[in-house]
Amino acid sequence: MSVSISRVVDVAGVELWHDVEERSVPFDHPGLLADPFEESLSMFREDQRTERIVMFTAHDGDEVVGNEMISYPLLDNLDNALVHLTVVPERRRRGVGRFLAGHLLDVARAEGRKRAMGWVASPFDAEGPGLTFALGLGVTRANENVRRELDLEGLDDGTLDTVQRDLVGNRADRYQLVTWIDRAPDELVETAARMMGRMSTDAPLGDSAWEPEAWDAARYREGEVAAASRRRRRLAAGAVDPNSSGLVAYTDIGVSTIRPEIAYQWDTVVDPDHRGHRLGLATKVENLRQLRRESPESKRIETWNAASNSFMIAVNDALGFRPVERTTAVELAL
Template identity: 35%
Template sequence: MTTVALTISALTVPKSLDDVDGADFRAYGDLNRQICDELVGLPDIAPDAAQLLAGWQDGTDTLHTGFVARLGDEIAGLLTIDYAQEQDAHAAEIDLMVPERHWGRGIEDALLDLAETETRAHGRSLIQTWTLHRPVEAERMIVPRTGWGRIPAIPLSDVLEARGYEFEQVERNSEFDLHSDPAPLRAALEAAQTAAGPDYRVLQWLAPTPPEHREGFAAILARLSTDAPSGEMDFVAEVWDAERVVRREKRLTGAGQALSVVAVQHVPSGDLVAYNELLIASDRTGVTHQLGTLVSSAHRGHRLGALVKCANLLHWRELMPLSPVVSTFNAEENRPMLGINEAIGFTAVSYAGAWQKRI
């Protein structure tokens, strides 16, 4: 019986998906969606190859690298490793993609070995990754170090545990039905506006961010890396300025996506102190993704989270009437934000586990 050897090669980043060397990157996008479908039945929570490409072509803020595992000519797995480019960054973020039909053949171990080798070679001492889980009860449920939430064990989480990864946090993936009765949203928005009072003003735009708001938006985006609940996950404080806002929006909208931002400005200071973002692919009938939502710590307690969420959702219903749902991820310990979501109709559809390992 002939044994097919496993080979691993670097993922080529093409100038265009239509180029001769674009096949592996197209396969990466397809495999990413396949894995999400196999794990939780939600392929649309993964971006496709066209959405991914712009980010991979610009390594200014995050360097993206990838490796393709093959059995013969067949792609049997893929590993991506991302490196934040802040000067004091010491972590690498990995995504391991091995389809069900190839699991248990040593591919996942070979790719994880490579992840550690590459991480060390890039001068990083920490590996971080996320696993996806269905919202079900299983024979073995695992609890993160935060103590908030629990998820069913899966083969990948078993492998990570065996290799010394710490299970740090659970994130809830929730969906909002964009075709539901808007009355609860309108009532929640009115209540939030009343609670916020005249010191807070709502601003709204479609990317690109207007030049007069770029510095302020950069400042609130920077807070997401430090203010959002992250358990013991070791994240570097991100450095933002107006130019980084421009770069980010070019990456996010480079394949025809639309990005809506609702922000709250603190009138006395002029600072942007809260924001919410909604993103959809060029296919306007697809799932909408909620990206960041944050209220600056000094301005919490004024219902600003509900204000930006409800205002953006109501506006989005008009902008994108064919999109069926909004998908979002929130830390299980982030009860204020989850409370808002639950009150306006978000429901849990899957969970993510956050893991890290010091090497």
């Protein structure tokens, strides 16, 4: 094996990096597609205040055999580095992955980060090669997540009406449901940011050493700019408490304008003072209606939840999501 590693420094490098994604994502994650090239290019070009992304490609002669990515959070989690590496399917089990992992961990260590964090997928009922590989590097398991899928072609307004009538009923009546696309209304952005901060503390993190994230309106707006530059639409829904006129529940779905056939459930959170009113389900139903209206090209929606997150999973089960894959969050001290 004579593999060399190059940092991605130009568009040609992003093309090679992205080629690995196109070849590997459908192979490793049945039902998923790689994000479009434009997203990879935008990640490479972004100059964000919230995270810094560095990409590498691995070569054997003229052939690209793998890729790597590191994201360094910049506003919080300053000890953590988020890492990901892939070897193209035809070149696996020849030591390339171990070589890339050594490089990636050295890079994160040289940056002064203390901990590498990553996610590895497995079939729903077995331990996948990524997990075996990662455990061989000495990682610890920090959390178990499950990816679920909802077939949007089999979902109609009648199903949503039934879920709303039978499971939400009048329990959310005192709240006003709102929806928006891409840009949160100015009067809601402050509380949208607060809800996003809650995602980093209230979603079950298992043993993960992820610190609470510091969110303000400016950070929320930056997320909107980043989504737009990655050509993703954000479809959001929330519940407003008439007493405070801010958001007390929030959910959003991301859809690539270039590859809209798969939609991604992003975040869902309900303020602790307002739990028990079925607001998680009510806002999700509202947002699925919005998705069906605004993105008829979307054929299915994907969501990831901690396996222990029984409330959110009950909501997703009620909507018809079915489990398809496990994802283990892993960590390694550097």
